[in-house]
Each structure stands twice: as structure tokens, then as C-alpha cells.
Amino acid sequence: MLETLVNGLSRGAIYAxxxxxxxxxxxxxxxxxxxxGEMFMLGMFASAFALxxxxxxxxxxxxxxxxxxxxxxxxxxxxxxxxxxxxxxRKLRGAHLLAPLTSxxxxxxxxxxxVMLSVTKGKKDFPQSVSAPLxxxxxxxxxxxxxxxxxxxxxxxxxxxxxLWFVIQRTRLGIALRAVAQDRTMASLCGMKVDHLITxxxxxxxxxxxxxxxxxxxxxxxxxxxxxxxxxxKAFAAAVLGGIGNIPGAVLGGLLIGLAEDxxxxxVGADWKHTSSFAxxxxxxxxxxxxxxxxxVADKV
Amino acid sequence: xxxxxxxxxxxxxxxxxxxxxxGTSLRVDSGEIVAxxxxxxxxxxxxxxxxxxxxxxxxxxxxxxxxxxxRHSIADxxxxxxxxxxxxxxxxxxLSVEENLVAGTWIRDPxxxxxxIREAYDRFPILGQRRGQLGGTLSGGEQQLLAIxxxxxxxxxxxxxxxxxxxxxPLVVERIFSILVEINACGTPVLLVEQNANQALKIAHxxxxxxxxxxxxxGTGQELLASDEIRRAYLGGD
Numbered sequence: 001m002l003e004t005l006v007n008g009l010s011r012g013a014i015y016a017x018x019x020x021x022x023x024x025x026x027x028x029x030x031x032x033x034x035x036x037g038e039m040f041m042l043g044m045f046a047s048a049f050a051l052x053x054x055x056x057x058x059x060x061x062x063x064x065x066x067x068x069x070x071x072x073x074x075x076x077x078x079x080x081x082x083x084x085x086x087x088x089x090r091k092l093r094g095a096h097l098l099a100p101l102t103s104x105x106x107x108x109x110x111x112x113x114x115v116m117l118s119v120t121k122g123k124k125d126f127p128q129s130v131s132a133p134l135x136x137x138x139x140x141x142x143x144x145x146x147x148x149x150x151x152x153x154x155x156x157x158x159x160x161x162x163x164l165w166f167v168i169q170r171t172r173l174g175i176a177l178r179a180v181a182q183d184r185t186m187a188s189l190c191g192m193k194v195d196h197l198i199t200x201x202x203x204x205x206x207x208x209x210x211x212x213x214x215x216x217x218x219x220x221x222x223x224x225x226x227x228x229x230x231x232x233x234k235a236f237a238a239a240v241l242g243g244i245g246n247i248p249g250a251v252l253g254g255l256l257i258g259l260a261e262d263x264x265x266x267x268v269g270a271d272w273k274h275t276s277s278f279a280x281x282x283x284x285x286x287x288x289x290x291x292x293x294x295x296x297v298a299d300k301v
Numbered sequence: 302x303x304x305x306x307x308x309x310x311x312x313x314x315x316x317x318x319x320x321x322x323x324g325t326s327l328r329v330d331s332g333e334i335v336a337x338x339x340x341x342x343x344x345x346x347x348x349x350x351x352x353x354x355x356x357x358x359x360x361x362x363x364x365x366x367x368x369x370x371x372r373h374s375i376a377d378x379x380x381x382x383x384x385x386x387x388x389x390x391x392x393x394x395x396l397s398v399e400e401n402l403v404a405g406t407w408i409r410d411p412x413x414x415x416x417x418i419r420e421a422y423d424r425f426p427i428l429g430q431r432r433g434q435l436g437g438t439l440s441g442g443e444q445q446l447l448a449i450x451x452x453x454x455x456x457x458x459x460x461x462x463x464x465x466x467x468x469x470x471p472l473v474v475e476r477i478f479s480i481l482v483e484i485n486a487c488g489t490p491v492l493l494v495e496q497n498a499n500q501a502l503k504i505a506h507x508x509x510x511x512x513x514x515x516x517x518x519x520g521t522g523q524e525l526l527a528s529d530e531i532r533r534a535y536l537g538g539d
Contacts, residue, residue: 172411175396175400176407178395182394185355186393188376189375189387191380191407192404192407
């Protein structure tokens with residue numbers, strides 16, 4: 001039981017990290033970023049290549065290679081996030097809501113096919129040098145048996161979330177991001193470059209998704225060009241469940257969906273886990289159409 | 302001898318096919334409070350938009366300290382000290398009072414922010430008491446104070462205000478106007494757009510009356526206050 005909870009929390013932490021990107025872009029732009037799952041997927045591939053390159057350069061120390069790989073993945077996805085905003089969103093500012101939605105789906109298809117054609121259309125193995133020792137190191141704390149990889153996932157998710165909270169709540173950039181989300185005209189009268197700040201929201205969200213991608217890649221051991229699709233959908237569900245636009249809501253939604261999936265898996269069977277997470281979403285939306293924390297718009301970015 | 306710091310010359314501007322301003326010119330000299338009066342749809346807000354950079358003129362020039370700034374961005378004009386406190390106050394409703402003030406410092410050196418925030422609280426103690434409260438929870442008068450304080454955080458060399466008295470109780474309006482006089486006394490010229498003509502003319506050194514995009518009258522505050530004709534035609538009732 002305890003193990004199921006830890007598994008669910010680790011899974012939920014991943015959903016939460018990706019959900020934060022959906023919720024930030026929605027908060028500042030009022031639109032869903034339909035290419036966000038691809039930022040997760042690109043993060044998987046970027047860290048795989050970074051680890052591969054570091055490995056062939058002779059660097060194997062996990063404490064060194066893993067942080068480098070995560071940072072490379074975050075930086076690369078942030079770059080793609082900025083590109084996505086410029087190409088799929090900025091050109092269509094002021095257009096009908098469906099226009100950027102369509103262009104973002106187009107961006108998503110382009111990125112998936114780019115990876116499929118340039119890397120592989122099948123599965124690619126994620127370098128085992130890092131993940132295998134982490135997955136094999138297991139600790140027993142009382143009745144709880146937990147792997148170093150799970151500790152890493154929970155720990156780094158927590159650190160990233162605290163980091164995001166700090167940026168949003170305690171820095172000038174965070175104040176500006178929230179100001180743009182609340183009143184774009186007034187923000188520009190304060191001298192804020194609205195377009196740049198919207199790009200920042202995309203970049204921060206994409207970097208978080210890339211970190212999540214690296215961790216899932218280590219967990220699963222294989223990566224695919226279409227890995228962002230299902231996970232993106234789940235994370236989107238998590239953001240909506242928690243109240244889209246609301247940052248604590250994205251975290252709460254992610255954790256709840258992760259827990260629901262693992263509890264269902266252990267109680268009924270893995271076949272039902274997708275059913276349970278979306279059933280949970282539907283149930284919550286029936287009772288609270290704006291999501292769990294949807295009314296507390298105070299923390300909206 | 303007062304020197305001209307801001308002027309617009311023969312500005313035509315509008316939205317869609319129609320012009321709102323038909324070749325309008327005005328100026329603000331150093332040390333002045335200038336009121337821009339007129340009824341609904343006269344083009345007052347558009348005039349401020351032209352000066353602040355939110356509306357692009359079709360023809361004509363905007364000059365700031367003698368330099369043509371017609372093509373400068375909003376942020377560039379802000380950095381040069383041209384600050385607009387817009388209609389409806391536009392407090393960020395879900396930022397705290399203090400965060401609203403910080404938003405006003407965006408184009409300035411962040412190192413000066415703590416000092417400027419202290420000065421704002423000295424000047425407006427009520428804002429200090431409410432520093433952690435969300436902007437949207439303040440009363441209308443407090444929001445107007447916050448809007449002015451936020452504009453001051455941008456370090457204006459000219460402060461433009463669009464209808465600061467809108468929707469406020471008479472006592473609060475008096476308070477706001479006396480603050481504008483204080484700000485002016487410290488050396489900052491003020492360009493004030495108002496429908497509340499009587500109040501505005503009492504504090505203004507000079508005033509313009511705008512009617513459907515054309516300046517119909519210019520004079521000192523006293524002159525315009527004394528003119529029955531102007532009052533009847535353009536300044537409405539009382």
C-alpha cells in the first residue's frame with residue numbers, strides 16, 4: 001500500500017511538472033499550448049544524447065553527468081518553447097482563438113515527425129549508465145521500499161517547484177509575468193515587453209517539461225518520438241483538474257491523477273489506470289467546473 | 302521663463318476609417334499643470350495615447366524636450382520620463398499593493414526600489430498599511446492613490462493622468478487633486494485629462510478644451526472658469 005502511494009506520488013510529480021507548463025501559458029495567454037507534450041519528448045531525447053555524448057567522452061560519474069544532461073534538456077526545450085511561441089502563437093496574436101490552437105497542433109506534428117525522421121521511428125534505448133544504478137539502489141525504510149530513482153524524481157520535482165514558486169512570487173520577473181497575465185495593457189504602460197514575457201512563460205514551462213522528460217526516460221529505459229502525446233494529455237488533465245491557470249492547482253492535480261492511477265493499478269489492474277484518471281477529471285469537473293482550486297485565481301500567472 | 306517640454310503638432314489619429322483627432326496641437330511647459338477638457342468622445346484619451354505611445358499618429362509629430370519621439374515605443378518614452386496613469390486606474394487586481402509598486406519600477410534600476418517603496422509609504426501611509434493586500438481589494442480612492450504611487454515609481458518627468466476623479470466621492474476627489482498639486486510643487490509637470498472641469502480648472506495653470514477632435518479653446522484656468530460660454534458649451538452642467 002505504502003509502495004503504491006510512493007509510486008503514485010512519483011508519477012504524479014511528473015504530471016505536475018508538465019502540468020505547470022500548461023497552466024503558466026494558459027494563465028498568461030488564456031490559451032492551451034498544444035505543443036507542450038513535445039517539449040517533454042524533446043527533453044527525453046536531448047538528455048539521452050547528452051548522456052550518450054558525455055559517456056563516449058569518458059564521463060560516467062552519475063553525480064556529474066545527470067545534472068548536466070538535465071540542464072541540457074531544459075535549455076534545449078526552453079529554446080524550442082520560445083520557437084513554438086514565436087512561430088505558432090505570436091504571429092497569430094489577436095486572431096481567433098482557433099488559429100493559434102491549430103498552429104500549435106501543427107507545431108506538435110512537425111516536432112514529432114522531426115524526431116521520428118532524424119532519430120528513429122521505433123524505440124530508442126535511454127543510456128543505462130545513469131538510470132540502472134539509480135533504479136537498482138533500493139532502500140528499505142520500515143515497511144517502505146523505495147529506489148534511489150524515485151527519491152531523485154520526488155526530490156528534484158520538489159526543488160523545481162520551489163524554484164518556480166520563488167521565481168513567480170519573489171522576483172521582478174515573476175511580478176511582471178503575473179502583471180502581464182492580469183492586465184496586458186497596463187503591463188505595457190509599465191514598460192514591460194509583453195511579447196518577451198509571454199516567451200518567458202513558454203520557456204519556463206518547457207524547461208520544467210524537459211526535466212520531467214529526463215526523469216521518465218530514466219524510469220522507463222526507452223524513449224519514443226510520440227511519448228509526449230499521452231503524457232501531455234494526462235498533464236493537461238491534471239492542470240484542468242486543479243484549475244487551469246492556477247499554479248498550486250497544477251501540482252495538486254498532477255499528484256491526484258498520479259495517485260489515482262497507481263491506486264487503480266494495484267486495486268483493479270493496470271488496464272484501468274487511464275480510465276480512472278480521466279474519470280476523476282470528469283467527476284471533479286462535474287462538481288467544480290473550474291477545477292479544484294479554480295476559484296482561487298490569486299495565484300494565476 | 303518656462304520652457305516647452307512636451308508638444309504635439311498637427312496630430313491626426315483615429316481608429317478604423319475615422320479620425321478622432323483632426324490636426325490637434327498642444328504643449329506642456331516645465332512646471333505647469335495643464336488640463337485637457339471636453340465631453341465624451343472628444344479625443345482626450347486618444348491624445349494621451351498619442352503622447353504615451355499607445356496610439357500611433359497618422360500624421361504629425363510628438364516632441365519631448367525638443368526631440369521627435371513620434372516613433373518611440375512606450376518603454377522608450379517611459380525611460381525618458383513620460384509616464385501615463387491610465388483611465389480606470391488599472392491596478393493589477395491580484396498583485397499585492399507592494400507588487401503593484403514594484404511593477405511601476407520595471408524600467409528603472411531595481412537597486413533603488415526599496416528606497417522608492419519607503420518613500421511611497423511615507424507619502425501615502427494608507428498604502429503602507431495595506432502593503433500585503435491584493436490591489437483588487439482596495440477601495441476606489443485607495444486604488445487611485447496606488448495608481449498615482451505606481452506612476453511615481455516610474456520616476457516621471459511629466460505625469461499624465463486620465464480621469465483620476467472618475468467614480469470617486471467628492472472628498473476623495475479633493476484629496477487626489479491636492480496630491481497632484483503637491484507632485485507639481487515638487488517640480489513635476491502634470492497633464493490632466495478630466496471631465497470634472499471645475500475641479501481641474503481650479504488647479505490648472507492652463508487648459509485646453511477639446512471638442513470632437515478639435516481644440517476649440519485654450520486659456521488659463523481662471524479664464525476658462527470665468528467664461529460662461531465655455532462652461533455651457535463644453536464643460537457641461539454646474
